[in-house]
Amino acid sequence: xxxxxxxxxxxxxxxxxxxxxxxxxxxxxxxxxxxxxxxxxxxxxxxxxxxxxxxxxxxxxxxxxxxxxxxxxxxxxxxxxxxxxxxxxxxxxxxxxxxxxxxxxxxxxxx
Amino acid sequence: xxxxxxxxxxxxxxxxxxxxxxxxxxxxxxxxxxxxxxxxxxxxxxxxxxxxxxxxxxxxxxxxxxxxxxxxxxxxxxxxxxxxxxxxxxxxxxxxxxxxxxxxxxxxxxxxxxx
Numbered sequence: 001x002x003x004x005x006x007x008x009x010x011x012x013x014x015x016x017x018x019x020x021x022x023x024x025x026x027x028x029x030x031x032x033x034x035x036x037x038x039x040x041x042x043x044x045x046x047x048x049x050x051x052x053x054x055x056x057x058x059x060x061x062x063x064x065x066x067x068x069x070x071x072x073x074x075x076x077x078x079x080x081x082x083x084x085x086x087x088x089x090x091x092x093x094x095x096x097x098x099x100x101x102x103x104x105x106x107x108x109x110x111x
Numbered sequence: 112x113x114x115x116x117x118x119x120x121x122x123x124x125x126x127x128x129x130x131x132x133x134x135x136x137x138x139x140x141x142x143x144x145x146x147x148x149x150x151x152x153x154x155x156x157x158x159x160x161x162x163x164x165x166x167x168x169x170x171x172x173x174x175x176x177x178x179x180x181x182x183x184x185x186x187x188x189x190x191x192x193x194x195x196x197x198x199x200x201x202x203x204x205x206x207x208x209x210x211x212x213x214x215x216x217x218x219x220x221x222x223x224x225x226x
Contacts, residue, residue, distance in 0.1 A: 055214060098167045098211070
């Protein structure tokens, strides 16, 4: 089942912070975060695994609450380059290897 | 190091025809994933191949099929094309298939247009 992302869209000024949330109705093995700019392929940001392991870019932070089946991506001191659509992808415990992506959160960072 | 490559970049077909899309993974990656992204929508999981075997598939009809070759490259075939198959088809690769516990790196995609 597709995870639910919120908010659908957010507009930020440079330097502001934002949080993007991703929630699942099922227990999760992993959560993946990607950013996609218009006309381009999704770019990997972070992967969070059941058990606490995380892999990702140093400047990106995220959390994974296994009990609540939720993940959050934190955009801190946003830059113009952070603009794009952010997708979370989730792998549930009953669907090994199958990443279900949320509908995306559109982020616009303005000068 | 070369990233994931896909060919062709664009493909135009008519309804009822067949389309073949190709993907070459990052060197050393054995898992290949296929996704469909319709215009303005999120990514829909299509297929996962690892070590030449289909490991999982999404909720798509059987006319969507594929295979993975001994060199780990992959092919996605879409038979009896329908107008709603028009979309960007993305391929991703990862290290040895531990489900989705490895980072998936995406290729640039093939944009399929069905007329």
